[in-house]
Amino acid sequence: MVLNSIERLLEKYDNGETSLREEAQLKAYFAQEDVPPHLESYKVMFQYFDATKQEQFTKDVPLKPKKYQLYRWISVAAVAVLMVSVYLLTDTKQGLESLSHDELMAYNQTVEALNLVSTKFNKGASSLNALSLVSQNLEKGVESMNYVGEFSETTNKIFNLSN
Amino acid sequence: MTQSDFVHIVMPLKDKVFRLAKRLLVSREEAEDATQEIFVKLWNNKQKMAEYKNIEAFSMTMTKNFCLDRLKSKQAQNLKIVHSNYQDHNVALQREVEVRDSMSWVSKIMEELPEQQQIIIQLRDIEGYEFSEIAKVVDMNETAIRVALSRARKTIREKLTHTHSYGIK
Numbered sequence: 001m002v003l004n005s006i007e008r009l010l011e012k013y014d015n016g017e018t019s020l021r022e023e024a025q026l027k028a029y030f031a032q033e034d035v036p037p038h039l040e041s042y043k044v045m046f047q048y049f050d051a052t053k054q055e056q057f058t059k060d061v062p063l064k065p066k067k068y069q070l071y072r073w074i075s076v077a078a079v080a081v082l083m084v085s086v087y088l089l090t091d092t093k094q095g096l097e098s099l100s101h102d103e104l105m106a107y108n109q110t111v112e113a114l115n116l117v118s119t120k121f122n123k124g125a126s127s128l129n130a131l132s133l134v135s136q137n138l139e140k141g142v143e144s145m146n147y148v149g150e151f152s153e154t155t156n157k158i159f160n161l162s163n
Numbered sequence: 164m165t166q167s168d169f170v171h172i173v174m175p176l177k178d179k180v181f182r183l184a185k186r187l188l189v190s191r192e193e194a195e196d197a198t199q200e201i202f203v204k205l206w207n208n209k210q211k212m213a214e215y216k217n218i219e220a221f222s223m224t225m226t227k228n229f230c231l232d233r234l235k236s237k238q239a240q241n242l243k244i245v246h247s248n249y250q251d252h253n254v255a256l257q258r259e260v261e262v263r264d265s266m267s268w269v270s271k272i273m274e275e276l277p278e279q280q281q282i283i284i285q286l287r288d289i290e291g292y293e294f295s296e297i298a299k300v301v302d303m304n305e306t307a308i309r310v311a312l313s314r315a316r317k318t319i320r321e322k323l324t325h326t327h328s329y330g331i332k
Contacts, residue, residue, distance in 0.1 A: 057181035
């Protein structure tokens with residue numbers, strides 16, 4: 001390319017008026033080895049721009065899917081469910097204070113009825129004592145029957161002797 | 164935007180994002196961290212991304228804002244970013260070394276430019292963006308961008324000829 005046109009382009013370039021295509025022309029011109037000494041500073045600049053553009057990002061970009069947030073909320077929900085269930089379980093074990101009037105009535109009636117049953121049961125059990133008394137007397141009777149047996153034995157002996 | 168859309172549309176921008184971050188933050192490690200964080204942010208916003216007309220401009224704007232915020236917080240903490248990727252300027256024996264040397268001068272000179280000009284030079288002269296695209300990223304009109312660009316280009320060249328005549332040679 002003629003030096004004249006390059007110099008004209010450079011003037012436009014210095015004023016920030018060149019298009020990308022004209023800048024590409026300049027870049028191509030300064031990529032060659034020999035340039036006039038008074039344009040040396042341009043050459044350094046354009047070579048620097050060119051070299052800098054080669055630089056690359058070599059590290060990895062750590063991109064994680066956003067799922068871990070969901071897992072975090074699942075654990076929070078699990079803890080909440082646990083707490084609620086514990087609360088509900090302890091609630092059913094509460095005492096008489098939480099019962100309503102009707103429920104209290106029913107409870108008291110049940111207790112009364114059960115008491116009645118248990119007293120009757122005890123009475124029945126005490127009347128069984130009479131039976132054990134009877135069996136005692138029966139045993140005494142059996143014992144005295146043994147005397148009768150003894151007596152009959154001796155009478156038999158007497159009969160045998162007299163025969 | 165699905166995962167594969169993201170991989171095909173947004174991931175190819177990673178080099179451009181990294182280069183802009185490095186332009187502003189200078190240190191390579193800082194720029195790598197920033198790029199990773201920006202992509203995590205983009206990834207978390209990928210549902211909304213489909214609504215944006217220009218995903219590239221959106222990503223670059225985000226990069227710009229992120230890096231400027233980071234610079235601001237560093238200044239507030241009175242901390243300097245440690246640059247570990249400076250090259251040693253002492254050996255300038257061969258011509259190739261010399262060229263690389265003067266290129267690192269360009270990079271040093273650009274660090275001294277105002278941030279706005281750094282961004283514009285980066286987007287125009289290195290990434291080859293149209294003025295309309297740059298306008299979306301830096302939120303300026305095209306005339307203002309041309310003025311800033313011209314100023315930046317002239318400053319770089321001026322300082323470069325200065326170091327060439329008095330510094331190295």
